[in-house]
Amino acid sequence: MIIYGNELAASFKEKMKAEIETLKKENKRLPLLTVILVGNNPASQSYVRSKEKACLSIGMENKTIVLPEDISQQELENVVQQQNEDDTVDGILVQLPLPKHLNEQAVIDKISPLKDVDGLHPVNAGALLTNRSGFIPCTPKGVMAMLESIGLDDLSGMNAVVLGRSNLVGKPLALLLQNKNATVTIVHSKTKDIKTITSKADILVAAIGQPKMVKSDWVKDGAVVIDVGINRMENGKLCGDVDFDDVCDKVKAISPVPKGVGPMTVCMLLENTLESYHNKERKNG
Numbered sequence: 399m400i401i402y403g404n405e406l407a408a409s410f411k412e413k414m415k416a417e418i419e420t421l422k423k424e425n426k427r428l429p430l431l432t433v434i435l436v437g438n439n440p441a442s443q444s445y446v447r448s449k450e451k452a453c454l455s456i457g458m459e460n461k462t463i464v465l466p467e468d469i470s471q472q473e474l475e476n477v478v479q480q481q482n483e484d485d486t487v488d489g490i491l492v493q494l495p496l497p498k499h500l501n502e503q504a505v506i507d508k509i510s511p512l513k514d515v516d517g518l519h520p521v522n523a524g525a526l527l528t529n530r531s532g533f534i535p536c537t538p539k540g541v542m543a544m545l546e547s548i549g550l551d552d553l554s555g556m557n558a559v560v561l562g563r564s565n566l567v568g569k570p571l572a573l574l575l576q577n578k579n580a581t582v583t584i585v586h587s588k589t590k591d592i593k594t595i596t597s598k599a600d601i602l603v604a605a606i607g608q609p610k611m612v613k614s615d616w617v618k619d620g621a622v623v624i625d626v627g628i629n630r631m632e633n634g635k636l637c638g639d640v641d642f643d644d645v646c647d648k649v650k651a652i653s654p655v656p657k658g659v660g661p662m663t664v665c666m667l668l669e670n671t672l673e674s675y676h677n678k679e680r681k682n683g
């Protein structure tokens with residue numbers, strides 16, 4: 399079975415679109431997402447465009463703030479602060495990676511946790527760690543929705559292996575899988591004999607940023623494999639961290655690249671922004 403994230407995302411977006419249409423009919427304020435893009439990294443520019451398009455497709459308001467590559471830490475933090483103080487803004491996302499001279503975590507720390515729809519602020523990361531409500535990072539949230547879409551909700555008795563330990567994907571995903579009762583192992587570039595560990599996984603999520611690293615002998619028969627990697631090959635085509643053609647006959651389910659996790663990441667960003675909007679409206683009575 400192939401798990402197409404783009405199809406799943408389309409069904410989530412239909413529901414959000416209907417919800418926003420109702421808000422419009424009732425002359426209510428609409429949810430607004432601000433995306434901050436620093437510099438001119440072509441991949442980041444393209445991801446920001448896809449976020450703008452996604453907002454537009456469901457009727458969500460969006461604002462993109464493009465800042466120069468050589469902006470100072472203080473200037474960037476001031477822009478974030480302005481968005482924190484703007485009552486019309488529900489969600490703030492700083493597109494990553496930032497240029498090397500900027501301190502990414504310090505910028506994320508400046509985002510109000512109530513508007514941190516990327517789920518990367520320490521308050522939201524802590525909420526996930528302690529199983530409390532908060533914003534969940536978009537890619538891990540998308541991966542969990544993909545697993546749920548094939549009936550994997552309670553993961554009791556299952557071994558899940560996460561390949562990669564980033565703050566953006568690996569670490570939060572391991573917590574989410576654990577919260578669903580999976581027995582979770584994180585493996586990374588410094589792990590010895592990765593293959594022995596991955597080949598025991600009932601669920602294997604690859605998020606290590608190495609093109610086609612996962613081959614069929616890394617994978618258990620009948621496993622579910624989710625590929626988070628997005629790597630551009632020399633011929634310009636995209637590929638994942640999993641060698642799809644080598645692995646697909648061996649597994650129960652696998653997500654492709656493209657049309658897999660990527661579209662779900664953007665979709666979960668819309669969902670988090672809508673959640674932030676509702677939180678704010680509830681608070682304002």
Ligand SMILES: Nc1nc2c(c(=O)[nH]1)N[C@@H](CN(C=O)c1ccc(C(=O)N[C@@H](CCC(=O)O)C(=O)O)cc1)CN2
Nearest residue numbers: 445492493494495516536537656657658660661663664
């Ligand atoms: N602040 C953040 N920065 C980054 C995040 C993030 O979640 N928050 N994730 C990635 C990039 N990303 C979103 O920002 C992203 C990556 C890929 C896709 C996507 O839909 N990919 C398509 C293929 C697109 C193409 O053809 O190039 C797919 O996989 O089908 C969306 C969003 C890093 N930065």
